[in-house]
Structure formats: C-alpha cells, structure tokens
Amino acid sequence: MYRIGQFARVAGVSRKTLRFYDEIGLLRPAATDTHTRYRYYAPAQLSELATITALKELGMSLDEVKAIARRTSSRSNRRAMLGTVRARLERSLAQTSASLAAIDAAIARAEVADVALPVVVKRRPSVLVASLGEHVTGYDVMSAERELLGRVPVVSRGDLRGVLWHRCADEGTPLGEPFVELRSGRRADSKLDVTELPAVTAACAYSTDDYDAAEQAYVAIRTWMRDRRCALAGPKRELYRDGMLEIQFPIVVGDGNS
Amino acid sequence: MYRIGQFARVAGVSRKTLRFYDEIGLLRPAATDTHTRYRYYAPAQLSELATITALKELGMSLDEVKAIARRTSSRSNRRAMLGTVRARLERSLAQTSASLAAIDAAIARAEVADVALPVVVKRRPSVLVASLGEHVTGYDVMSAERELLGRVPVVSRGDLRGVLWHRCADEGTPLGEPFVELRSGRRADSKLDVTELPAVTAACAYSTDDYDAAEQAYVAIRTWMRDRRCALAGPKRELYRDGMLEIQFPIVVGDGNS
C-alpha cells in the first residue's frame, strides 16, 4: 500500500488531484485509516488512475469519466459517449482553427495591431418596419427618408431607423430603401409598405455617420467575410443610432446541427 | 443614451456581461446615476464593445483584451500579444487534433468501448540503480534477478525494481538487464554496476504479473505509439510493484519551446 505522496509520485499526478478524486468519488483510496484519515492506495489502483487520465486526455470531463468508468455502463453507452466527445472535439477544432486563421490574417495585414474597425457577429430578431416600398438610387435616399419620416408619426416609430441596400455601389448604381421600425400594434399610412424584416445573423461594424468612415467599415466587413469564406444572405442594412452608423451584412450560418 | 437592457439587446450580449465588464473596469458605462446607480451607455460604446468581443473571439483573455485596448499599449506590444495568442492557439490546435486522432483510432478499433489497457504519459526522474552489468536472454532473467537481489542488502534497496529490456522479442532473442534502485548514499557490492537511469518521458501501461497480460500491455503501448507517430527513445523498462507490472516505453518528446 502507498500513502498519498508516494502514490502521487509513482502515478505522476499531484496529491491534490488524488484528494480531489477521492472527494468527488472518482477514485477512492483502497483503505483509509479511521483515526488519522490517512489515505492508502493499492498498486492495482495505478491502472484505475491510468484509465481516468487516459479518458481525460481524450477530452472527457471528470463527470463523463465517472460515468464511463462505472461497471454499470454498457458498451453502447460508452460508444455513444465517445461520439459525443468526438463531436465536441470537432467543434472545438473548427473554432480554434477559425481563430487561428483570423489572427493570421490580422497579423498579415497588421490590422488588429491598431485595433481598427472590429467586426462582430450578432443574431438579430425580426422586426416590423414601414418603407416607401420602392428602391431609390443612392442620391435620392436622403429625400426618400425625409418623406418616409414625414408619413410615420413619432409615436408609431420604434427605435430602429435605417436603409436596406438591395444593390451596392460595387454592382452598379446603388439601390436603397429607407425604413423605420413600427411600434408593435401600430398601423401606418396605408400607402406605406409594412413588412417584417426577417431575423438574421449578421456581421456588423460601426462607424461615425460620414461617407469615408462608412466606406472603411464596409471594407472591414468585406475583408472579414473573405477571410472566413462567408457568404452574404440578403440585403445589407445600415442603421442610424444617434450619430453612429451600424452596418450589418446578413450572413449564411450553420444551424449547429451538422 | 441606452440603459443596460437595451444596450445589451442592441449589442448582442447579456446584461450580466455588461455588469461584469463594468466591475472589472473593461467597459465602464458612459454615465452612472449616482442615486439609483443605473448604468447609461452611449451609442459610441457599441464600437468599444465590438472591439472587446472581436479580440475575445481571437482567443484572448479579458485581461489581455484590457491590456491591448488601453491607449497606452504600443504597436509593438500589441504585435507581441498577437504572437503570444497565436502560439497558444497553435498549441491548443495540436492538442485538440491529437485527441481527435486518438479518439478516432479508439472508435475504429472499438477499444475504449471496453476501457481496456489505458496508456498514460509520465515524466520519470532519474534514478540510481545497481545491476549485474550484463544483458541476459529472456529465460535467464529470473535467475539473474535472484542473484542481483542476493548481492544487494534490503536496507540499501529503494522502492524500484525491474528489468531494462535492451532488445525485445520482436527483434530476435530478448535481452534484459535486471536492476534495483539504490537508496541514495548507499554503496553496493563493488562487483555490481551502479548507474543512473536517465530521466525520461515514458508511455506507460499496467498489467498483472503474468505473460499474457504483459503481452497485451506491450501491444497496447505499441498501438498507442503508432497512433501518435511516436518514436522510442531508449530501452523499455519493466517495473515490479507488488504483484503488478508497470511497463514503460521511453519516448521522444518536444521540449515545449518549438
């Protein structure tokens, strides 16, 4: 029989680890002195501990190790558990390599060194909006917006206000459609188009409300999407927030089930 | 100005996250009502928060984000930090893909489904041992061992006892060298060879002390090493521990600096 220190040295783990495994019932010492409470381990427990360590290395949590190491766990249970762990590892691998690619891209163009124009992904819920129902060229967007606002009373408006870009400058004449959120239940002028902006996951960036800054934000999102081989999934959205601009590119996204 | 709930919705994070970032000084609200302690956020803070989120996505800790986002951090500092994070990501990637390969191998041969013969890696310190100084064939190992033990008094012996296998059965006649650990400071019979077993990192498995079980353990380690494309780095060691056998294959191992 080994006392805790020697067993720890021989097994290559820390004493604290052994006490912890005892505490959570994962590896109980073969004997415990009832008076001194010293833990005594049998040589055969080296292989028990090796099982625990090996399963932990495969990426299992101690709870999972406990479950799989029980005598009562069936072969099919164990196989299922391996599948679960495998799936988790794969997700983590994808995540890590995506981060690695992103950081390499950032290093390559020395971009994040200036912490410039961060892009973030957000899930946006669907929203009820009113618009004029027509797509106008870039130069007419501001007047169209004024007209729209003139037709929707302030009490009916929600917080969101902006432009949907159905076609961007890089594809020819830009075509935009100003919109305002409608407070739920409010009806608008019957000549207005009332539609539901669909829920999307979008890559977003922020800028001040001037042309050059916005252009930089657009470039940042495009670069971000190129780095991640990410496809556009709908018209871009430009939102006005009190002097700030938020630019959203809806993106295609896995549903997490694959 | 947004209150916490709206800011959280717009930014796509939780209220608790915002309170936490306030608490650790990572993102302080633009204003706080001194009476009610309500937090008020400015629209421009959306982009601050986006920076934080983006850096976090790259794999930085909040402490690192705090450091890199400070105005006082220089470009070279930031570049160095990116390098650090990149290195960490790479290690984690290697680790995860190794686990994935191991679990795939296990699934393929339905091995861990029976939680059979786990292999673990251990770092072993160097150890002072005595031996007869000659390599004997497999059949003579037991008698050589008896002779060795006869020449080393019990008081001089340490805990370790076993055989070094200089050549294994798969390479022809097995050649072994029994050894016993010497308690530090103790001198042995001058006709014995006293050497230092070098410190090694070894892949280890356990078995009971009989031929078939030991053979299975050998197979398990060889399979493990093949799965990991891992090379042998010295004579195999067989240790006797009170009826149990521990088999160690020294392996080549990166020094963690690459």
Place this chain on the structure above:
DNA sequence: GCAACTGTGACGTAGCGTAAGTGTGT
C-alpha cells in the same frame, strides 16, 4: 398601481493550485 426594468449581493460552474494551521511517522 402595475409591469417591466434596474440594482446589489450571493452562490454555482471545472479542476484543481496554494496557502494556513495542525496532527503523524521515523
């Protein structure tokens, strides 16, 4: 007055590391 919001604690997560203070073995 009521619903929806906000605040501050306090406790939980995983897997141990690191003391602090006290008893045990040789």
Place this chain on the structure above:
DNA sequence: TACACACTTACGCTACGTCACAGTTG
C-alpha cells in the same frame, strides 16, 4: 527533537449564469 509527510478548511482562478430580494421607470 527535527523533519518530512499527512490531514482539513478555505480561498483563488475564468467569464460569466442564475436566483433572490429590493428599488425605479413609464
């Protein structure tokens, strides 16, 4: 007696999630 070893208890770490209870806003 000295010294290594063992014990328990408690707090620390990351990045928040989840109550519970009380005050605030519209």
